[in-house]
Amino acid sequence: MVVATNLGFPYVGAKRELKKSIEAFWSGKISADELKTAYQKIQETHWKLQKEQGLQHIPSGEFTLYDRVLDTAQQFGVIPTRYQHIQDPLQQFFAMGRGIQKAATATTEKVDVPAQEMKKWFDTNYHFIVPEFEPTQEFKLQAPRAVEQYKTAKALGIETRPVIVGPVTFLHLGKTAKGFEEFDTLSLLPKLLPVYIELLNQLQAAGAEWVQIDEPALIFDLPANVKAAFEEAYKTIKAATSIKTLVAAYFGRVEDNISGLLPHVDALHIDLVRAPQELDVVLPLLNKDQILSLGLVDGRNIWINNLSNSIELAQKAVAALGTDRVFIAPSCSLAHSPFSTVFEKKIAEKNPELLSWLAFSVEKTKEIVTIATAINQGVDAVKDTLAANAAALESRRTSAQTANPQVRERASKIPAADWKRPDVFQVREKAQAQKLKLPLFPTTTIGSFPQNKEIRVARQKFNKGELSAADYDAFIKGQMKFMVDFQERVGLDVFVHGEPERNDMVEHFGHLLHGYDFTENGWVVSYGSRCVKPPVIFGDVSRRGPMTIDETVYAQSLTKKPMKGMLTGPVTMMKWSFVRDDIPLNEVCTQIGLALRDEVVDLETAGIPCIQVDEPAIREGLPIRRADWDAYLEWSVACFRLSTSGVRNETQIHTHMCYSDFNDIFDAIAALDADVITIENSKSDEKLLKIFATKKYLNAIGPGTYDIHSPRVPSVEEMSQKVSDMLKHIPKELLWINPDCGLKTRGWPETEAALINMIEVTKRFRAQY
Numbered sequence: 001m002v003v004a005t006n007l008g009f010p011y012v013g014a015k016r017e018l019k020k021s022i023e024a025f026w027s028g029k030i031s032a033d034e035l036k037t038a039y040q041k042i043q044e045t046h047w048k049l050q051k052e053q054g055l056q057h058i059p060s061g062e063f064t065l066y067d068r069v070l071d072t073a074q075q076f077g078v079i080p081t082r083y084q085h086i087q088d089p090l091q092q093f094f095a096m097g098r099g100i101q102k103a104a105t106a107t108t109e110k111v112d113v114p115a116q117e118m119k120k121w122f123d124t125n126y127h128f129i130v131p132e133f134e135p136t137q138e139f140k141l142q143a144p145r146a147v148e149q150y151k152t153a154k155a156l157g158i159e160t161r162p163v164i165v166g167p168v169t170f171l172h173l174g175k176t177a178k179g180f181e182e183f184d185t186l187s188l189l190p191k192l193l194p195v196y197i198e199l200l201n202q203l204q205a206a207g208a209e210w211v212q213i214d215e216p217a218l219i220f221d222l223p224a225n226v227k228a229a230f231e232e233a234y235k236t237i238k239a240a241t242s243i244k245t246l247v248a249a250y251f252g253r254v255e256d257n258i259s260g261l262l263p264h265v266d267a268l269h270i271d272l273v274r275a276p277q278e279l280d281v282v283l284p285l286l287n288k289d290q291i292l293s294l295g296l297v298d299g300r301n302i303w304i305n306n307l308s309n310s311i312e313l314a315q316k317a318v319a320a321l322g323t324d325r326v327f328i329a330p331s332c333s334l335a336h337s338p339f340s341t342v343f344e345k346k347i348a349e350k351n352p353e354l355l356s357w358l359a360f361s362v363e364k365t366k367e368i369v370t371i372a373t374a375i376n377q378g379v380d381a382v383k384d385t386l387a388a389n390a391a392a393l394e395s396r397r398t399s400a401q402t403a404n405p406q407v408r409e410r411a412s413k414i415p416a417a418d419w420k421r422p423d424v425f426q427v428r429e430k431a432q433a434q435k436l437k438l439p440l441f442p443t444t445t446i447g448s449f450p451q452n453k454e455i456r457v458a459r460q461k462f463n464k465g466e467l468s469a470a471d472y473d474a475f476i477k478g479q480m481k482f483m484v485d486f487q488e489r490v491g492l493d494v495f496v497h498g499e500p501e502r503n504d505m506v507e508h509f510g511h512l513l514h515g516y517d518f519t520e521n522g523w524v525v526s527y528g529s530r531c532v533k534p535p536v537i538f539g540d541v542s543r544r545g546p547m548t549i550d551e552t553v554y555a556q557s558l559t560k561k562p563m564k565g566m567l568t569g570p571v572t573m574m575k576w577s578f579v580r581d582d583i584p585l586n587e588v589c590t591q592i593g594l595a596l597r598d599e600v601v602d603l604e605t606a607g608i609p610c611i612q613v614d615e616p617a618i619r620e621g622l623p624i625r626r627a628d629w630d631a632y633l634e635w636s637v638a639c640f641r642l643s644t645s646g647v648r649n650e651t652q653i654h655t656h657m658c659y660s661d662f663n664d665i666f667d668a669i670a671a672l673d674a675d676v677i678t679i680e681n682s683k684s685d686e687k688l689l690k691i692f693a694t695k696k697y698l699n700a701i702g703p704g705t706y707d708i709h710s711p712r713v714p715s716v717e718e719m720s721q722k723v724s725d726m727l728k729h730i731p732k733e734l735l736w737i738n739p740d741c742g743l744k745t746r747g748w749p750e751t752e753a754a755l756i757n758m759i760e761v762t763k764r765f766r767a768q769y
């Protein structure tokens with residue numbers, strides 16, 4: 001019999017119950033015991049629910065109060081020195097995850113320990129806490145979550161499959177602890193393995209038959225020493241344990257990374273959503289007892305599975321291995337998907353067709369069970385489900401909502417000239433100088449101004465229907481007027497309208513485009529207790545109408561200074577959404593690029609002289625494997641150019657990026673060919689500026705002069721130093737002066753103080769140059 005299995009479940013809960021409990025605990029509203037009761041209840045509900053769905057291998061141990069990698073670190077005693085004084089394990093855990101700050105009291109000293117570093121978990125939108133290892137790191141197993149959760153489930157009468165983060169992934173994702181000379185964290189493997197073995201033996205003693213060991217590092221481009229570490233780890237584990245091991249790789253292709261470890265594991269999981277071609281490669285590599293876990297159901301997107309395709313793949317595996325050596329699984333943990341579509345009342349009411357194409361975690365577990373049943377009992381046993389699935393897929397394929405013939409026609413016939421601006425920067429620059437007459441070192445901001453409570457309340461009222469469209473419009477206009485007057489007063493050169501009408505840079509535009517919809521409860525964890533609810537791109541994208549013209553033209557009417565139109569770029573629009581998987585990503589991106597192109601041209605026609613197209617997500621869209629980078633960068637850069645190249649030379653195109661990591665994608669950044677690029681810089685050293693200098697970047701550039709993440713007001717001297725550093729590397733004619741990023745999360749007092757200082761710095765440099 002093939003086994004219906006799961007790799008992980010959205011621990012945050014159906015209605016983000018865990019988030020609410022954790023935050024209540026942080027703010028002192030509930031005790032640690034109450035938090036425990038709350039999370040045990042969620043766990044219990046989830047285990048029972050998965051069992052009821054018919055899953056046979058139900059995960060435990062992946063449930064976390066902050067982050068699974070952080071759990072792993074704490075339970076092996078990988079605690080950086082600065083947290084070791086915190087006695088209470090739960091307090092210590094949260095201190096490592098999010099830092100602690102406590103004011104001094106009569107009897108206690110002030111505590112101020114920042115959190116450990118957070119990094120993106122592979123190419124998902126989830127972020128994990130980066131473990132910090134010391135060169136002489138010792139490991140000690142204490143209160144392992146997997147054992148605790150396994151036993152809790154067992155006591156409830158539910159047999160689970162414990163999940164742990166694998167030793168090689170754990171070390172490979174970690175870094176050298178602060179204050180130590182950099183070393184290869186993998187060198188700690190021989191010391192780490194004994195505690196892993198202890199953990200596995202504890203799990204077995206508790207009654208677990210299988211353990212799932214997550215090793216997603218298997219999908220990286222790996223140097224030989226990491227591949228060797230995989231072999232060493234699993235050989236050692238095999239020799240010292242007898243619990244059955246399932247090593248899980250996901251998010252991409254394993255290629256030859258598995259060859260060393262494969263002989264030493266009982267089962268291997270591969271991601272057949274991301275890498276369907278690997279089924280044929282892996283099948284012949286297995287020995288006669290090994291099991292293959294097929295990641296058939298997409299764990300990180302929201303679309304229904306093509307069940308007949310999945311059944312076909314499963315049948316192929318069964319034909320090669322026999323039914324007893326195949327697991328049916330999601331591609332990765334379902335924690336990357338929202339909970340269930342049953343909460344989507346609005347979509348159900350307004351767009352039932354769309355609802356029929358959606359599968360969140362609960363629905364995905366049903367799909368897994370259906371595939372397993374089809375194999376075990378024959379397709380007839382699930383024929384109604386298969387028929388409904390085929391009908392939904394057919395409706396998705398042929399629906400007027402997914403395919404808009406005009407959009408398709410246009411996208412297929414984009415003239416070659418539309419992919420780039422007609423003249424080079426040096427020609428455009430002259431036309432822009434003549435038109436804009438900007439001073440040396442032009443100053444600008446990145447787009448948003450503080451979104452205070454007043455704005456948020458007005459938006460809420462408007463969304464609830466408590467404020468009429470006319471009143472809301474008048475309110476927004478009032479805000480824009482205030483923001484324009486503010487810029488006038490402070491003395492900036494290129495103005496922005498301030499984005500008071502936008503709650504979010506992607507969702508706002510999603511509402512103005514065809515092909516987008518929005519869930520009510522489609523939350524996924526981004527880090528810790530923080531969740532995001534990405535919009536859904538389900539159909540061909542085109543504008544419903546002009547998107548930003550009214551507000552931008554209004555803002556321009558209030559000033560003689562050039563107003564900068566403000567749009568979100570095609571890659572970012574796509575990357576921060578759940579994207580349709582029925583056409584290639586580059587086609588989705590091209591459609592968004594075309595919609596934006598129309599908006600850019602309309603802004604120009606309406607008299608807006610500068611237009612910024614933000615692309616903070618270009619870098620995070622980079623594929624994991626280097627071999628895939630070029631193809632991605634080629635189409636993503638092309639789509640940006642498509643969106644921005646419809647304008648005349650005199651119209652100045654800006655772009656903005658929120659990171660400073662440009663080294664390896666420099667050529668792509670240059671190929672965007674924006675007239676002005678503003679980037680985050682205040683926290684980077686001169687390395688970033690040097691890259692632009694040595695690569696001879698020829699367009700204008702505004703490296704951020706100050707950090708916008710903190711209310712701290714940088715002094716004139718401090719920013720002057722920054723600008724001096726910039727001028728060592730960037731020709732004065734090309735330098736712009738601006739903050740690191742948008743000011744949305746800041747308050748007005750510090751915004752005003754910081755910008756006044758920034759303008760003062762600019763004046764001093766203008767006087768010198």
Ligand code: GLN
Pocket residue numbers: 446447448499505566614616656657658741742743744
């Ligand atoms: N224009 C946006 C803003 O200022 C840019 C934000 C971003 O790049 N993340 O808020």
Ligand code: ZN
Pocket residue numbers: 446616656657658659740741742
């Ligand atoms: Zn930014």
